[in-house]
Amino acid sequence: xxxxxxxxxxxxxxxxxxxxxxxxxxxxxxxxxxxxxxxxxxxxxxxxxxxxxxxxxxxxxxxxxxxxxxxxxxxxxxxxxxxxxxxxxxxxxxxxxxxxxxxxxxxxxxxxxxxxxxxxxxxxxxxxxxxxxxxxxxxxxxxxxxxxxxxxxxxxxxxxxxxxxxxxxxxxxxxxxxxxxxxxxxxxxxxxxxxxxxxxxxxxxxxxxxxxxxxxxxxxxxxxxxxxxxxxxxxxxxxxxxxxxxxxxxxxxxxxxxxxxxxxxxxxxxxxxxxxxxxxxxxxxxxxxxxxxxxxxxxxxxxxxxxxxxxxxxxxxxxxxxxxxxxxxxxxxxxxxxxxxxxxxxxxxxxxxxxxxxxxxx
Amino acid sequence: xxxxxxxxxxxxxxxxxxxxxxxxxxxxxxxxxxxxxxxxxxxxxxxxxxxxxxxxxxxxxxxxxxxxxxxxxxxxxxxxxxxxxxxxxxxxxxxxxxxxxxxxxxxxxxxxxxxxxxxxxxxxxxxxxxxxxxxxxxxxxxxxxxxxxxxxxxxxxxxxxxxxxxxxxxxxxxxxxxxxxxxxxxxxxxxxxxxxxxxxxxxxxxxxxxxxxxxxx
Numbered sequence: 001x002x003x004x005x006x007x008x009x010x011x012x013x014x015x016x017x018x019x020x021x022x023x024x025x026x027x028x029x030x031x032x033x034x035x036x037x038x039x040x041x042x043x044x045x046x047x048x049x050x051x052x053x054x055x056x057x058x059x060x061x062x063x064x065x066x067x068x069x070x071x072x073x074x075x076x077x078x079x080x081x082x083x084x085x086x087x088x089x090x091x092x093x094x095x096x097x098x099x100x101x102x103x104x105x106x107x108x109x110x111x112x113x114x115x116x117x118x119x120x121x122x123x124x125x126x127x128x129x130x131x132x133x134x135x136x137x138x139x140x141x142x143x144x145x146x147x148x149x150x151x152x153x154x155x156x157x158x159x160x161x162x163x164x165x166x167x168x169x170x171x172x173x174x175x176x177x178x179x180x181x182x183x184x185x186x187x188x189x190x191x192x193x194x195x196x197x198x199x200x201x202x203x204x205x206x207x208x209x210x211x212x213x214x215x216x217x218x219x220x221x222x223x224x225x226x227x228x229x230x231x232x233x234x235x236x237x238x239x240x241x242x243x244x245x246x247x248x249x250x251x252x253x254x255x256x257x258x259x260x261x262x263x264x265x266x267x268x269x270x271x272x273x274x275x276x277x278x279x280x281x282x283x284x285x286x287x288x289x290x291x292x293x294x295x296x297x298x299x300x301x302x303x304x305x306x307x308x309x310x311x312x313x314x315x316x317x318x319x320x321x322x323x324x325x326x327x328x329x330x331x332x333x334x335x336x337x338x339x340x341x342x343x344x345x346x347x348x349x350x351x352x353x354x355x356x357x358x359x360x361x362x
Numbered sequence: 363x364x365x366x367x368x369x370x371x372x373x374x375x376x377x378x379x380x381x382x383x384x385x386x387x388x389x390x391x392x393x394x395x396x397x398x399x400x401x402x403x404x405x406x407x408x409x410x411x412x413x414x415x416x417x418x419x420x421x422x423x424x425x426x427x428x429x430x431x432x433x434x435x436x437x438x439x440x441x442x443x444x445x446x447x448x449x450x451x452x453x454x455x456x457x458x459x460x461x462x463x464x465x466x467x468x469x470x471x472x473x474x475x476x477x478x479x480x481x482x483x484x485x486x487x488x489x490x491x492x493x494x495x496x497x498x499x500x501x502x503x504x505x506x507x508x509x510x511x512x513x514x515x516x517x518x519x520x521x522x523x524x525x526x527x528x529x530x531x532x533x534x535x536x537x538x539x540x541x542x543x544x545x546x547x548x549x550x551x552x553x554x555x556x557x558x559x560x561x562x563x564x565x566x567x568x569x570x571x572x573x574x575x576x577x578x579x
Contacts, residue, residue, distance in 0.1 A: 174484055183477070214452075214484050218484045219480060221480065325445070
């Protein structure tokens with residue numbers, strides 16, 4: 001079979017499909033959710049889960065060949081191979097196209113039925129629902145890695161020389177069960193990575209930086225929560241303070257403090273965020289309102305005694321929904337603390353109850 | 363009633379009204395729901411409307427509208443839901459760059475993913491209906507009774523034919539929380555529309571108990 005890339009003369013996207021057909025095309029089944037339609041001897045389109053790709057190709061066999069089955073088989077294979085090649089070149093390649101490529105190019109059309117793997121078919125169908133604007137996807141090889149391999153790969157001194165692969169590994173770490181010992185090594189590395197890369201102008205880095213903060217922070221015990229301090233700083237290309245303040249709240253909700261005012265440096269920074277956002281103008285925008293809510297939650301969860309003053313300010317703002325939200329968050333926190341294996345100390349619980357009363361007083 | 367099928371006649375939609383899409387291969391089976399995310403707009407059947415929805419991933423991108431429903435929400439409710447969405451979307455941005463299915467779960471309709479050692483939350487997995495239900499819980503509106511015994515049984519065939527075409531996919535079903543051969547008591551998107559197909563004051567007062575057949579609307 002000739003190289004698929006040589007067959008491409010032009011490719012159009014799904015939006016131009018209507019121009020190709022005067023009538024509804026009669027789609028032919030070829031594999032799983034894939035279908036094809038040849039609208040001329042050398043022109044075809046292939047319907048894939050995320051849309052339709054159409055274009056011109058060079059038939060690889062003599063169209064007058066008497067072996068109809070072989071001709072059809074080779075032609076469809078040629079179309080699909082060309083599609084995959086074009087999809088890759090246009091960087092619209094989704095994970096499922098990548099998975100299919102090896103199988104399609106190495107098998108005869110007549111064997112595709114036996115090639116069909118039910119999970120693969122399922123994946124194709126699910127892909128029909130998902131965003132077609134894919135960027136990198138986790139490679140098959142990485143998804144099979146153990147936590148040891150993943151840890152080794154991320155902590156490798158040379159890991160940042162291959163950023164696409166490192167991005168994949170960091171994203172995968174968020175879904176991987178990591179032991180306590182591994183977490184002790186990985187958490188500070190992830191948080192430092194986030195700090196080093198938050199000025200990146202590469203859009204793909206934002207999702208990785210945020211994921212690194214969530215994963216790294218989720219591994220922290222309260223005595224290590226100070227590692228999030230640098231990430232509370234505003235003014236970077238990738239905004240990290242919202243994720244950092246959110247994770248602070250989650251650290252202390254899951255691992256409640258035994259006493260009040262144990263984390264003064266963190267409390268000071270979170271209070272600074274609240275000082276700038278607790279006004280009617282700022283919370284009129286959803287981004288600032290979200291940040292303020294998360295900061296209130298974090299301050300309450302670390303049992304900073306300033307929470308009483310903060311909720312009084314919230315109450316005095318007179319923004320009903322914002323006050324209602326703060327109240328619900330604080331009640332939820334109290335409930336979560338009650339259900340933890342090691343519940344919050346008496347003083348933090350008392351502080352939280354006082355804050356709730358202050359919020360509803362007057 | 364605040365829920366209806368869209369027709370060629372335009373209907374007015376407001377921010378965070380609920381929009382549903384039908385499955386292609388099953389009559390009136392609501393396959394997908396999301397939150398309308400635009401200022402007031404007149405919409406008719408088959409329009410692509412701006413929406414926040416768990417596709418997966420959770421995205422702010424147009425979806426096909428066949429059915430709509432609303433509580434309706436107050437302006438304050440809308441502000442609160444908007445702030446909640448802003449505070450959670452970083453958790454879903456990542457799924458554009460990784461396996462989107464990891465963010466998706468059918469049973470339960472949402473579930474927190476936590477660090478196994480500390481118990482600290484990392485992100486929340488959702489079904490499309492789960493995301494819509496959770497968004498309304500943020501403003502104290504409990505649309506559906508979610509305890510499993512209150513939900514009707516749904517068999518494997520219903521799920522696979524409406525969502526994923528025919529076939530049996532035990533490994534993938536398990537990935538979405540559906541263990542064994544079923545039937546399962548799970549939340550389907552159509553239930554959300556039926557929950558909204560009641561007088562407004564009732565919607566806020568009492569969560570709806572889904573009935574067999576409510577997957578269609």
